Amino acid sequence: MRRDKLEKYLKKIDEVIERGPYKDTWDSLAFHKVPDWYRNAKLGIFIHWGVFSVPAFGNEWYPRWMYKKDTSEYRHHIETYGSLKEFGYKEFVPMFKAENYNPEEWVKLFKRAGAKFIMPVAEHHDGFQMYDSELSEWCAAKKGPCKDMMGMLKNEVEKNDLVFTASSHRIEHYWFMGGMRETESDIPEKLEYGDFYWPSYIEPFENYNQEQIQGFEVETLFMQDWLVRTCEIVDKYRPRIVYFDWWIQVEAAKPYLKKFIAYYYNRALEWGEEVTVNYKNDALMYQCGVRDIERGQLSDISPDYWQNDTSVAKNSWCFTENNDYKKPEEIISCLIDVVSKNGSLLLNVGPKADGTLPEKDIELLNALGEWMDINGEGIYETSFWKKSGEGPTVTEEGHFTDVLEHSFTSEDFRFTYKNGCIFAFSMKWPEDGVVRIKTFGKKSKNFKGVIRNVEVLGAPQGCEFQLCDEYLSVSAKGMNTTLPVGIKIIVD
Structure with a gap:
């Protein structure tokens, strides 16, 4: 120059x-x-x-x-x-x-x-x-x-x-x-x-x-x-x-x-x-x-908007012949966790030198798209709620932590909010098809509003819910998935 x-x-x-x-x-x-x-x-x-x-x-x-x-x-x-x-x-x-x-x-x-x-x-x-x-x-x-x-x-x-x-x-x-x-x-x-x-x-x-x-x-x-x-x-x-x-x-x-x-x-x-x-x-x-x-996250809600940038591969940001790819549930769980804490996810792909995208990158993006078609209303245009979630799994805070294995359990949930609806994402859908969300139990100190209705996003046979003293029970049959599931709680 x-x-x-x-x-x-x-x-x-x-x-x-x-x-x-x-x-x-x-x-x-x-x-x-x-x-x-x-x-x-x-x-x-x-x-x-x-x-x-x-x-x-x-x-x-x-x-x-x-x-x-x-x-x-x-x-x-x-x-x-x-x-x-x-x-x-x-x-x-x-x-x-x-x-x-x-x-x-x-x-x-x-x-x-x-x-x-x-x-x-x-x-x-x-x-x-x-x-x-x-x-x-x-x-x-x-x-x-x-x-x-x-x-x-x-x-x-x-x-x-x-x-x-x-x-x-x-x-x-x-x-x-x-x-x-x-x-x-x-x-x-x-x-x-x-x-x-x-x-x-x-x-x-x-x-x-x-x-x-x-x-x-x-x-x-x-x-x-x-x-x-x-x-x-x-x-x-x-x-x-x-x-x-x-x-x-x-x-x-x-x-x-x-x-x-x-x-x-x-x-x-x-x-x-x-x-x-x-x-x-x-x-x-x-x-x-x-x-x-x-490649990192926060342990709780940030008052200021933030971003996690991470990649579909654990070992590299660019295409290599031996990329170690994440699973769809890892990427989707990361997205939910970030959004629940007032953040956005910037997800990286690595094209080949000839300009084509690797098959695995395409496969992961398609899986993400299919999930977003069903659950996106609990992601887009949402805000964080007064707590990011509940459950035993705590995400480690800092750079280079999201490549660590997070073994979410059926007791783990992450929350977002939009237009009178709280979205509770079940991070691991239980085998018996019944989730119990303690935050919304009758005796919970976290929520004192009125629950008008509950929907399980993508449930082929709908769902049933019951408000108990210790938890909100939500059941849905036919949910055979390893991916997180969005639960829409309509409140008043």
Whole structure:
């Protein structure tokens, strides 16, 4: 990218902030409203797709680990493709052809699954942009597929009345492939600004410790480049969420992060759209955006709207030949648990390099869609109730906890609320077809209202209910399922 384009864009960013109501301070950005459409949507689809889908080995961090000796990726690469000096990561770019990419079919499937917003990864840590960039030659519109992959998807998303969003993981590119400096590789003798691998510094931390965030010096040019690239995504594609991965929390990124958010929120006002930013940890100050917990959950209701981003596979965000897939009941249980605690679920799929979705991804999305057809009224446009649920199973709070096995029992329930109805989701339907919900017993201190009627969603023979002293008893015959079951309690 030429420096003149960079300087011109930086000037534009300052001008937008100067004339807009949002300034690049936490005071100005605080208490930004969570979009109503987002609160109501509850379910989105995340898409990790890119050059790393070509080797399809390990996970989307292949370009990092292939340059690290004593890793399985390094050994696999040498055995499969030869020396790193002759065949480095950039050699995968021409192999990333996406020849069978059909965004119309993708969106049809995502909508069938019940998703209300779609979030492609615009740029991952490897530095290859999946969109048409005027700021770099290393983008999908100019190399590899030679198509604006993100633009094509946006068109189909909006044709289907879904919401288009985007994520940027660019900031980790600062160190992501730094291992090439420590081994014989295809790194140029001198990396120049604009090179695919630039800057590829050796990572400024040990053992990938996310707590080490203060005191790092990050090259100013890189942070300027990060800011401009991210603003370009906003200007060209108008995503209604911009999601960031974890490294934006480092101290050196803070001034540029505030500039980006002020620019984005001001631009959204110009468009007349409600937007927000997803962030992890404490990268943003309180209520400047929506907190995201990677592969993780909360133990109870959050007063602020939040998000869990997770994947259909436990081991990887991208397609690999040996993905360890979740079961439908794990994904659906996760969705219910998150929504009951005032959150949304962003569920990731990983397409193959040719643009097709793996059969297992399709199978899981179809299963989710079938369940949502029956139970979606207890998910969409709901709010949390005064308690998230009942039962012995407690979900562990924090990042990377939702890959743990949660053995829900027939005594576990999760609650949501909408329009005079409390939805009690039985997380494991009992074999005898009778559930007992203690929260709604006559002697319960949790509910003192009137129960007018009860419905078991999807019950082929209807249901019967009885209000007992210790619990609400609900029975339904013919419910042969391993999936959670929605119970609609109509109250007065």
